Amino acid sequence: MGAESTLVIGAGLCGLTVAAGLARAGVPVTVLDKSRGLGGRLATRRAGDWRFDHGAQYLRPKSDAFAAFMGGLGPADWPQVPGARVGTPGMSALVKPLSSGLDVRTGQGVSGLARTGGAWLATDRDGVELARAAQLVLAVPAPQAAALLPDDPLGVQAGAVPMDPCWTLMAAFEARPDLPDAMRKTDAALGWIARDGGKPGRTGETWVAQASAGWTRAHLDLPRDAAAAALLDLLRARAGGRLPGVLHADAHRWLYAQAAVPLGQGCLSDPARGLVIAGDWCLGPRAEDAFHSAQVALAALGH
Numbered sequence: 001m002g003a004e005s006t007l008v009i010g011a012g013l014c015g016l017t018v019a020a021g022l023a024r025a026g027v028p029v030t031v032l033d034k035s036r037g038l039g040g041r042l043a044t045r046r047a048g049d050w051r052f053d054h055g056a057q058y059l060r061p062k063s064d065a066f067a068a069f070m071g072g073l074g075p076a077d078w079p080q081v082p083g084a085r086v087g088t089p090g091m092s093a094l095v096k097p098l099s100s101g102l103d104v105r106t107g108q109g110v111s112g113l114a115r116t117g118g119a120w121l122a123t124d125r126d127g128v129e130l131a132r133a134a135q136l137v138l139a140v141p142a143p144q145a146a147a148l149l150p151d152d153p154l155g156v157q158a159g160a161v162p163m164d165p166c167w168t169l170m171a172a173f174e175a176r177p178d179l180p181d182a183m184r185k186t187d188a189a190l191g192w193i194a195r196d197g198g199k200p201g202r203t204g205e206t207w208v209a210q211a212s213a214g215w216t217r218a219h220l221d222l223p224r225d226a227a228a229a230a231l232l233d234l235l236r237a238r239a240g241g242r243l244p245g246v247l248h249a250d251a252h253r254w255l256y257a258q259a260a261v262p263l264g265q266g267c268l269s270d271p272a273r274g275l276v277i278a279g280d281w282c283l284g285p286r287a288e289d290a291f292h293s294a295q296v297a298l299a300a301l302g303h
């Protein structure tokens, strides 16, 4: 694979890292993402003046390469969790430097992929062409990659990677609940509780609580309001049975939050067809895994 035009699907950390690397090498690259914003699961939700990191909570680099890369994204320390680094004013801000100068098109949900005449063609749900390029990098969660390439051997391999779901509560209170700034694996139902408003650059008593994979699976089809109410009940129980006045409560369901069992190799690639499939799930459940997968994808593309 080489300097041919490349289409990257997914503007999360992995897709943008690949795209930025290709652009630096002089490869014409287009990025499509179905969402309105960038960052994928490095996500920040706004509600009025409140902001909630409802996806990744913080990054804690393990490798020197990721630590150096992170340094260039302008993170801040979150002292309540030793070694944790966060984006300001939200986690999604971390990917902004990566997208600078790139042709990134948001609100572009890809429903079909086909290789015709030596090029990859991406189409929307009506079959209308969104983009075409000689090479394709699919940087989306494993089940979504599999759904886009159901008959492709690489798509089938991606489809074998299980990903856990996660219901997430985003709540704002009149005062501080009786809880520490960050709590992990608080019980069988809640995997994480954090005072989001206590991260650098935030304001307000905004809190995020993330359900365990088991609780989420058992409540997967709850309507959003019911999930928010149920998660508030769980949070109240953790806060000694009392919560201050609730100013805001909403829930987000991540169907594909984190890899339960990663693929075990940096990416899937077929040089003859100019196809690479990458993402955190290739190597693990964290953003750092998305970064390392992107490096392997770039190498597979010859960069």
Ligand SMILES: Cc1cc2nc3c(=O)[nH]c(=O)nc-3n(C[C@H](O)[C@H](O)[C@H](O)COP(=O)(O)OP(=O)(O)OC[C@H]3O[C@@H](n4cnc5c(N)ncnc54)[C@H](O)[C@@H]3O)c2cc1C
Binding pocket: 009, 010, 011, 012, 013, 014, 015, 032, 033, 034, 035, 038, 039, 040, 041, 042, 054, 055, 056, 057, 058, 059, 060, 108, 109, 110, 111, 139, 140, 141, 144, 148, 166, 168, 210, 254, 256, 257, 258, 278, 279, 280, 281, 285, 286, 287, 288, 289, 290
């Ligand atoms: C609840 C939760 C908590 C987490 N906590 C942490 C944490 O504390 N620390 C940590 O390091 N990691 C954490 N993670 C994991 C971290 O967020 C991911 O590892 C990382 O963000 C994955 O990046 P990615 O680029 O591989 O995928 P994504 O960020 O998922 O990016 C994929 C992109 O593809 C787009 N897309 C999907 N399908 C299509 C389509 N058909 N057409 C167009 N676009 C499409 C999506 O909109 C998305 O923007 C957490 C994740 C979740 C969900």
